[in-house]
Amino acid sequence: MMFAIINNLPELVLGIAWTGLVFRSGMTFARWRAK
DSSP: OHHHHHHHHHHHHHHHHHHHHHHHHHHHHHHHHHO
16 A cells, blocks of 8 residues: 555656646736736
């Protein structure tokens, strides 16, 4: 079980980082559009 978690860790981290990046760019775009 632990090995499966470690094996999927890079994919999980990449998913979290990608979600954060998209969310941040979306917030920036919304703020820029509000001007």
